[in-house]
Amino acid sequence: MSKPRSTTPPGDPPPEALALYPPPKNTKARTPPPPPGIPGRQGPPEEFPLKFCTVCANNQNRSMEAHLVLSQAGFPVISFGTGSAVRLPGPSIDKPNIYAFNATSYDEMYTELKARDPRLYMANGLLGMLDRNRKIKRSPERWQDWQVGRPRGNGPHERGQAENTYSDEIESGIVDVVITCEERCWDAVVDDLISRGSPLNRLVHVINIDIRDNHEEAAVGGKGILELAKMLTAAAKEEQEKAADEARDFDRSSVDGRVPEILADWQEKHPTLPVLWTASYF
């Protein structure tokens, strides 16, 4: 639970140590550093009528990969983890690195792990992942601690310190679609929504896409999620334009009724990513 603090002074390891253990190629190629200075949202809100939220256990790998992919495509997106604490692989299976949600920033984790064992954490892809994450937002957030509807400001305290950090904060603090990356997380989210008693009276679609927790699968899953987001958005826009073409005040529909149909279509294209869905309320 508590933040492990290393005694080693932070800083880069000597270059020769890194040269001995070159990082595996795929980690580098797979998570390209996001181009600096990407604006949070591209285009007017009409272009992106739906707001997304990605959820996995630790808010590190799967949800962050999806967060990156969605925000690079311009979608408004935030992300969370449902675990009790952030657990990252350590030197052995019984010695994970455990951090507190919300408290420890990605940057702090990055600096600390890099100081502790640069070659191990470079080789297993952790450093690459944390480096990506610290450019997206400040720290992993816990789903259960999320105050839905509380405005998420764009002030400096919310974002990472680095200049090139880009985060697609959703200022109203409400999303339309929650996408979880594991059935366990879906259970946690749906159960949590029931427990909260939906004080906001606001509809939300909770979708699960089962993605195994490794870098490769996360990349595949992220692509799938992006495609799904595009399909949902396209449908939403279609419904809006249906009306705009004919008459301004025509019965303009919403995407809600079409969600199962879209998901079924999506599932047929992605049979390896089992999907699950429910309509709940915030």
Add this chain to the structure above:
Amino acid sequence: MAEGDVAVKDKIAQLNQARSLVLQDSQFYPDILKGILPVIVAPSSVIELRRWGSEFLAETFSSPLLAAQKKQELALTCLGPLITLLGELETGILKNVIQCSSSIYPLIFRYICHNKAETAIWQQMVAIKSKILSMLDTGVEGVRLACIKFVQRIILVQTPGASDPRLVDKSEVSLTIVPLNHPILNIHALEAEAHGLLDRLLNVFQDGKLDAPVITAILNSLPALVKSRAAISNKILNVLMAYNPIAIAAKSMVFKERFIARSLEKTLRTVLIHLARASSQSPHATKIQQQIQRLAQAKAEFSIEVSKSNKRVLSGAEVDSVKRTKYARNDESEYTPTPPPPTIQVQPSNGTTYKTLFTITGDQALSNFDVSQLPLDMAAQITLATMFSVNQEALEASVAVVRQRLSSLVIAASKIPPPRPPQASQIDDDDDDYTPAGGDDTVSQAPVTGAGGTLYPDDSDDSYEVTDLVPTTARSKAAGMDLVKMPDLSPAQVQEACEGTLDRMFETITTLERPPKKERAGLTRLASISWDKDSWITVLSRLSTRGLSGIDAEIQAQATESRMHYETLSSQIRLKLYLYIMGDFRTRMDAAVSWLNEEWYNDKLQAMAVKENSGRVALEPQYAKWMTKVMDGIFTYLETTDRNIFLRFLSELPAIPAPVLGNIRGLCLDPERSNLGFLAFQYLCMLKPPVRKDVLDIVEELWHNHNDVKTAARKLLVKFRPHVVGLPAKEPATTGAS
């Protein structure tokens, strides 16, 4: 037009600025709302403005940063605009307006409760309500989903809340806060309306439609009602118990429907699990658990789970296409004719194998089918299904046919003299150690007379044929073969096997969860109906006390004969039980109590048996021995905090042997646990009269010899033996007279 567009864009930009202001500081909500309300609903306003306005309204009343009191004040000013906006046709606007109405309904309701004269406000609210309710069934999907939430809010508000004052949430709005004789709010009418609305919601579970968004939305809305509204929770639960989305979805196995069925089932399961956890003490918990299990079973049967590998999905699709073509064919021929009843052939065609004997169908293809190819579980399922659906008459007819064939076979076989079984004479030949008088004669006679039961008379009569139905061919074969008789297990082997079995049983017991709630069945209770932890303990303790004594005696005799050490099975079980209890005596005290009671009872039974039948050897009484042992084991670990557990244990035991009293005396002398010891003594004195004398003797001795505990001992003695401590003895008679 272009100018107008620019103007609208400017306006929206301004509004967005205002919005970011309130998002930064919720203090500005009242001012800004007041400023923009007229703009939004002005008849001249363009659709973009109304869209924006509805969203802002929804956001305002959902905001967790705005206090309920503030919201209530604002809500009063928004009713008119809301009614206007409800006239819109656009789903997005309607969704927002209904979301907003759901948020303000409880606020207005509370306001009306306290302000009895505000008829106009209430009428506006009623107008909003009826407008929204009219869209519940007819609106487009997005609107209906918003309506469902609104209906759930109405039901929450218009049913009585918790009656227990400790559970009442002051901020909650329910019928309970409506004052009696309220001029506007009629409690009964409101509650009736709520019930009617609930019925409308619950109806979707019965009409068999697969309107997935609506159903999941309702499912997710129900737990709040079940948890906080006792009056309607039963009704809702009953509907949820009867609902099985898979049964409905299974009818069509199109890809989309499978996905929907999976999602519905999972949502239902999540809701039920949530409710089971929330109401673990209520009588519904077991029912809910059962429904969860039923769902899991139904899901497994229809295997709607999407497999994780590519390959499996493909094979699933194949099955689907096969099914679809099957359906298609059925559709073409309108209906499938029921197959003609299988013709039963009385005489097997040729040969006398078991197959021909039992084949009763004329269908060549069917009779050539090798059933042994089927996996065992499938064969079992088919058999079970057939057993349930088989036609009684057809079964009887078939049995009669097979019987007839058998008897005719036996008659036919009896015409041929069977080969004389050679074994009989051989056995006698081998038996050369012992030759009874006239041995030579009997040996030669043996095949005919010696073992009449196993021999076949050369000439048969009819009665024999009827009673014995074993076909002769088979029988002569069986006679020719003798199963190798397994040697009896040696006592050591028995012991080893027993130990393994016991270990496995205890492994099971430790993994078994205790059932959430035990039903009290009273005297009609059976020892073990459900195979839970308690039942296993009962079985084990009865095995050790009563079940195994006969076997033990037998093997014991065998062991003494071969001069081997043999630990009886029952004592092995006892030892394991003892170790099991010692593993965690605090939670396993129940097991200890039930086991020791069994021991005590059995000791009594043995004593009675010996009394009745003096020839019988009494078994060693076990109760005192094990009771003492358990106590010895516990005493080391007892702490003062174990008071309740320890006293309960003492109270539930039928007798307290003397060594245990010695143990408690030891407790009294332990400075840390002295209290516990005296408490136990006091308890025994008061509630276990048979041991009172012994206890008091010990206490007296403590009083005399140990200064540390003198005061504690004195307290007890004052009460029960006042003369010892120098007080006048209290005579019950004198106290009664005074």
